[in-house]
Amino acid sequence: MRTKSTKSPKSTDKKLAAAALLAVAALTLTACGGGDDKKPVAEVSAETDSGKAATVLDKPYKKPNLVLTDTHGKKYDLREETKGKPTLIYFGYTHCPDVCPLTMNNIAVAKKALPKADQDKLEVVFVTTDPERDTPAELGKWLKGVDADFVGLTGDFATIQAGARQLAISIEPSKKDKNGKIVSMHGTQVLAFSPKNDAGYVLYGEDATAGDYTKDLPKLLKGQTP
Numbered sequence: 001m002r003t004k005s006t007k008s009p010k011s012t013d014k015k016l017a018a019a020a021l022l023a024v025a026a027l028t029l030t031a032c033g034g035g036d037d038k039k040p041v042a043e044v045s046a047e048t049d050s051g052k053a054a055t056v057l058d059k060p061y062k063k064p065n066l067v068l069t070d071t072h073g074k075k076y077d078l079r080e081e082t083k084g085k086p087t088l089i090y091f092g093y094t095h096c097p098d099v100c101p102l103t104m105n106n107i108a109v110a111k112k113a114l115p116k117a118d119q120d121k122l123e124v125v126f127v128t129t130d131p132e133r134d135t136p137a138e139l140g141k142w143l144k145g146v147d148a149d150f151v152g153l154t155g156d157f158a159t160i161q162a163g164a165r166q167l168a169i170s171i172e173p174s175k176k177d178k179n180g181k182i183v184s185m186h187g188t189q190v191l192a193f194s195p196k197n198d199a200g201y202v203l204y205g206e207d208a209t210a211g212d213y214t215k216d217l218p219k220l221l222k223g224q225t226p
Contacts, residue, residue: 053204053212054192054226060199061191063087066163068127068155071140076153078125078163079198086221087123087193089200091164091171093130093184094142099206101146103190108147110213118221121195124150127164129171129186131157167191167200192216194223202226 063079070076078089088107092100104126111119126143128134131154134142139152154160157173164171169187177183192202202220204212216226 052226053208054216055203055205056225057201057203060194060197060201061167063193063198063200064163064166066127066153066159066166068153068159068163069136071136071143071152073136076151078153081151082123082125082193083198084195085123086121086195086223087125087198088190088220089125089127089167089193090190091127091129091160091169091186092188093128093174093186094134094138095130095182096184099188103188103206103208104143104146104150106208106210107190107213108150109210110217111147113214114217114221118218119149121221122217125153126150127153127160129160129164130174130182130184131155131160132174133182192220195221196223 063082066078068076068078090100090103090107092103094100104124107124111122111124114122124147126139128139134152134154136152136154139154143150143152161171164187167189169189169191170185171187172185174182174184188206190204190208191200192204193200202216202225219226
């Protein structure tokens with residue numbers, strides 16, 4: 001990808017790192033608590049020199065055309081339900097012992113730091129990668145312990161996988177590891193969608209902290225670049 005000579009080396013490096021991130025996103029997975037040696041997709045963002053947790057994408061993603069079932073057993077059309085709303089989307093599963101609960105709790109902590117009116121604007125969507133075990137009731141119970149207003153979605157695995165693929169997030173069917181423990185292989189990115197155009201323009205990796213989200217959410221709510 002060519003860049004104009006007027007752009008600084010720092011800007012070029014950031015664009016190259018973001019491009020590298022997108023290139024490997026569909027190939028690299030991490031197992032929550034599964035002992036997998038592969039690095040999480042989002043670690044590529046560490047190549048940027050901005051010092052920020054957020055990677056601003058040069059080519060934002062369209063919101064996936066995904067219709068699933070929410071924790072109340074009702075049909076949930078992702079595009080329709082979140083249209084014009086600042087939205088964070090994460091793919092994970094409730095039996096995950098580490099990355100998934102940490103990520104969702106970090107977001108929950110940051111959300112609570114917002115004024116009540118802004119809290120009501122934010123949509124946080126958790127899509128299970130383990131639909132066989134994550135029933136609507138199971139999802140609802142788990143999310144209640146994080147933030148009862150977070151949206152939990154489940155459904156047919158092939159549908160979920162296709163939706164994740166639209167965001168270059170790789171997930172695989174749950175399977176048993178060598179110790180007989182069921183694990184779910186999935187990318188660990190959180191994607192933020194702008195309320196201005198419903199485009200997924202900012203990406204966070206699993207290293208993003210509650211402080212990172214607390215700092216960035218006020219801007220994400222307005223569709224601004226963190």
